Amino acid sequence: MITIKPTSQNLWDIVAESYIFFVNESLDSESDNANFTKIQEYYPQVKAVLKKHNFEGKQGQSYILTAMQNDRLVEFIFVGLGKHTKSWDVELEKLRRAIGNVTLLLKKHGLRSAAIGLPEEKPYNISRAELLKQLIVTMHMANYEFNVYKTKEPKKDWQCDVSFVVDASEEKALAASANHGMIMGEAINQARHWADLPANIMTPTALADEAEKIAKQYKLKCTIFGRDEAEKLGMGAFLAVDAGSDQPGKFVILEHKAASKDAQTIALLGKGVMFDTGGISLKQSDFMTGMKYDMSGAAAVIASMKIFAQLNPDINVVGITPLVENMPSGKAARQDDIVTAMNGKSIEIKSTDAEGRLILSDAMCYAEKFHKPDIMIDIATLTGACLYALGYFYSGLMTQDEELMKVLPEIGKKTGDRIWPLPLDDDFKAANNSLVADLANVGCRSYKAGTITAGCFLSEFVDKARWAHIDIAGTADGVPGNISYLGKTSAGAGIRLLVDFVLNFKH
Ligand code: BES
Ligand code: ZN
Ligand code: ZN
Secondary structure, eight states, X not given: OEEEEEEOSOGGGSOOSEEEEEEEGGGOGGGOOHHHHHHHHHOTTHHHHHHHTTOOOOTTOEEEEEEEETTEEEEEEEEEEESOOSOXXXXXXXXXXXXXXXXXXXXXXXXXXXXXXXXXXXXGTSOHHHHHHHHHHHHHHHTOOOOTTOOSSOOOOOOEEEEEEOXXXXXXXXXXXXXXXXXXXXXXXXXXXXXXXXXXXSOHHHHHHHHHHHHHHHTOEEEEEOHXXXXXXXXXXXXXXXXXXXXXXXXXXXXXOOSSTTOOEEEEEEOEEEEEOOTTXXXXXXXXXXXXXXXXXXXXXXXXXXXXXXXXXXXXXXXXXXXXXXXXXXXXXXXXXXEEOTTSOEEEOSOTTOOHHHHHHHHHHHHHHHHOOSEEEEEEOOOHHHHHHHTTTOEEEEESOHHHHHHHHHHHHHHSOOEEEOOOOGGGGGGGOOSSSSEESSOOGGGOOHHHHHHHHHHTTOOSSEEEEEEOTTTSBOOSSOOTTTOSSBOOTTHHHHHHHHHTOOO
């Protein structure tokens, strides 16, 4: 547990077990931040000490110096920021990773309080409020661990109070940002926990129950239905994926209402395949491992709705998550089956492993029919091809909407939830032609570009909304490179992006 508050006290007047300092590479005084200057004034030999211990301020480097301060032994924690660059987004990401490293160190050493000057916002191109919020979100993310099943490891009940030093004039306003950051950090980690839970625990019913609990606690409207209602609505695509499992599928709708009558509506749709065996088109076992994360899109949407419920933006937001388990069985859909989605389009199932686009197609029809969204964004671990195209650090963005194509990657740079465009030209659409139905659920091999053809498939279910598709197959879990705040399991991909988009949406 980390609690964080901004304070206008002088850094040295704060009674804490540790004091944190960010340092640029080569201990370069030109790019020294104000905080490092503070410790130099207090402790003039500090540069010599750091040099002696080979601490150069490289990214990922840290050094802990135990010292006496006002008759107390305290830790001065120095964390490297690496070389100074001219790009604000690179600088911001370095700062996020550095604060992630700080969090890991505080935790490792069981430190229960820390004081830290809020860095100047100038190199980062964002407001003080945004900077503080991001640092807090990142500290929470770095503190996340999935250890509930490690029965032999003693659970450390680590609690840390972090004080960020700010100017007196901004203290009050920044307290709101700190709270905002904590709400976001907690919800992101909750989504990561849901994603990390294996499919024998995290069933469609279990995640639907989580959504319902959130709705009750934070007063969101919540609608949940299963197979019977889906049948009445004509959701043949959703039902085809659901059919093979003994775990009944659930369709979950959470609604946040704006205060203004004329507010626009944003629909967020998340792929919720609790486990993807591939179905009858069974995956080879090496490729099946990790498919518990195939509901990361749904987790992101439900967590985002929890955040909106608490922050109450003046815009209507509806979160829609079809939750199923993709299993092979005597009841499962087969290759060659033809099913009909809610908008009447028939789909030839060429592979039961291309199930995400099937459940999302009905979710999109449902959103269009019952919520008439102005904007619709879906987020899904949709294609392995996205991993080949963009790797682990960037989610794929597909849209024909110019504004969304401009805004979303910028938000990605700002929040650290990075996203990169792939072209959704109409030329790719013919890849989904079927000899026997309106559409095939797998793009014709000669077209390649599996991520884009999947996006084109989804585009067939957009009616009036401005729409964007986000593929998080690469970014949802197992991000390599020891990024301090992402860990090795679920990364909570897309939540910072969606939340920032909604909160800053201009009518
Ligand atoms: N859930 C997978 C996509 C995936 C793969 C996510 C790897 C994360 C990591 C999706 O349902 C799937 O199986 N897609 C197929 C589509 C193909 C059959 C057209 C794929 O990518 O191979
Ligand atoms: Zn699949
Ligand atoms: Zn899948």
